[in-house]
Amino acid sequence: MSDYDTVIIGGGPAGLSAAIHLAFHRHKVLVLDRRTGPLPFTLTPLYNVPGFTIQRGVDILKQLEMQAKGSGATLERGSVKGISGSVGAFRIELADGREYGAKTLLLATGVARHHPLVSGDYQPWLKYAAKGNTYYCPDCESPEMLGRDILVVAVGSAAGAISVSRPLLEFASRVRVLLTGDAQLTPEWEAKRAELGLEVIKGRISSVEGSKGIVKALLLEDGSQVSADGYYVDSPKLPRNELATQLGLELSPHGHIKTGWRGQVKRIGANDSDWLTGVWAAGDVQPQTQQVSIALGSGNIAAVMIDQYLQKTAPRRLGLHLEPTALHS
Ligand SMILES: Cc1cc2nc3c(=O)[nH]c(=O)nc-3n(C[C@H](O)[C@H](O)[C@H](O)COP(=O)(O)OP(=O)(O)OC[C@H]3O[C@@H](n4cnc5c(N)ncnc54)[C@H](O)[C@@H]3O)c2cc1C
Structure with missing residues (x-):
């Protein structure tokens, strides 16, 4: 039995954007993040993020975290070192020994800068x-x-x-x-x-x-x-692709996770549209321009795909047994 519908690895804009969407749709979501992305240390203002008028990176991140928690997502600090299992029953292992189960996964691990x-x-x-x-x-x-x-x-x-x-x-x-x-x-x-x-x-x-x-x-x-x-x-921007490599996912020539435009991934050697079920990727770790709004958008579209997948594989009738919350009324 899975602990979570979706475990998101990476709590930058891509991962948090996905968490907001999935949690609002009443999925059980966990975001695991080890705090090595750029926004926690960015005290300079960002001018080009729609909806966040000239705010420091660290403040944009705080607001996304608050929104994700407010929507019902669980956010935890931790470094994921291994993933095993398969769709419906992934096991996520952290460096400190914690382990979680998940039906689906989103890799939003970003890039490392020197x-x-x-x-x-x-x-x-x-x-x-x-x-x-x-x-x-x-x-x-x-x-x-x-x-x-x-x-x-x-x-x-x-x-x-x-x-x-x-x-x-x-x-x-x-x-x-x-x-x-x-x-x-x-x-x-x-x-x-x-x-x-x-x-x-x-x-x-x-x-x-x-x-x-x-x-x-x-x-x-x-x-x-x-x-x-x-x-x-x-400096070179090195995609954090270790977990994708463990899962046998195909990478681009520069080491990004190769994805379809909705964040679908595929195994090495699979045909062009032979997407792997249960795993998606979003944000800077994809081969795309590295900007907050693009990360937010790609996290959102991956989350829509994950929601649709969960609807098909584990349909719910929430209206029959859940009360509306402030977020849902
Ligand atoms: C100094 C600086 C200034 C920038 N200014 C702008 C700007 O003005 N406007 C703009 O649009 N963009 C800007 N960017 C780019 C923007 O910050 C990135 O495009 C955006 O943060 C990417 O979001 P992401 O969620 O894909 O990845 P990230 O923000 O990198 O988040 C990925 C997260 O995954 C976590 N992670 C990775 N591996 C693991 C693991 N194994 N276990 C647990 N956690 C893990 C990392 O710790 C990190 O927190 C700037 C970047 C930098 C470095």
């Missing part, structure tokens, strides 16, 4: 990550660069750093690139750099000068110092 290393350690950067003048999402944030001097701090490839500079150049007064690792510019990307007129600096960061979440300057290992109005971090 932060710049400061003397070889990413932790000193966390004091500044999305706290004041560091940025991570050019598709979301580039208008905030208007008239400002921006340093792209490249954690990954030189090609990636040159590519993300293009939208920033639309708004910034000046854009420079700091290559912090071993990345080299190939002749092709050197030509693109020259065409854009970008200045490239190479060097590892030895310390960060700043306070209250605002970076004032980066000190480099060669003793030089570089400062800007804003620091845009370009």
Whole structure:
């Protein structure tokens, strides 16, 4: 017997949006989250999320959590390390030994981003990550660069750093690139750099000068110092796909969970429309643009599919034996 109709792994916008829909439809829903998504640490405002007029990431998340709980979903902290069983009887195992059962699953595990290393350690950067003048999402944030001097701090490839500079150049007064690792510019990307007129600096960061979440300057290992109005971090975004891999799901070439447009997933080698029943995926872990509203929408559509699946496989006649609640009246 399953503890839950649906267990959602990942309590970011995608997972919470799905939880709101499913719980409102009176399904027993559990959201498990280990708090490694971007919104809990984002103290800068988000300007492009419809319905949330210029609010900090952390506040958007709090409101989604409140709405999910208010709809009747259960939210728990925990890191899921394993999934076994099959549709109707999945077992979800957490790193601390807890276990839950579920009829259906939604994977909304997001992507992992790397932060710049400061003397070889990413932790000193966390004091500044999305706290004041560091940025991570050019598709979301580039208008905030208007008239400002921006340093792209490249954690990954030189090609990636040159590519993300293009939208920033639309708004910034000046854009420079700091290559912090071993990345080299190939002749092709050197030509693109020259065409854009970008200045490239190479060097590892030895310390960060700043306070209250605002970076004032980066000190480099060669003793030089570089400062800007804003620091845009370009790093690889690695889909958190370990659980999908355990379930044998097909991934995209960049490691996202391959899905249909309603979040359906399939096993490796299955035919194009041979979707797996009982498991869906939503949000940044899908191969799609990484934005809050897209995560919210994809969580919602997956939830509609899960609801329809549960209606077919475990029909209920709730009106015969449940009282309306404030949410339902
Ligand atoms: C600094 C920053 C600023 C941004 N600004 C904007 C912006 O202005 N506008 C905008 O639209 N978008 C912005 N984004 C992008 C936006 O935050 C993401 O697109 C969105 O959060 C994706 O939602 P999600 O639910 O798919 O994944 P996430 O928000 O990443 O949530 C996934 C959750 O799953 C959890 N998880 C993963 N694996 C497990 C596991 N095994 N067990 C338990 N929990 C697990 C993680 O801890 C995480 O909490 C920004 C991103 C960053 C990094």
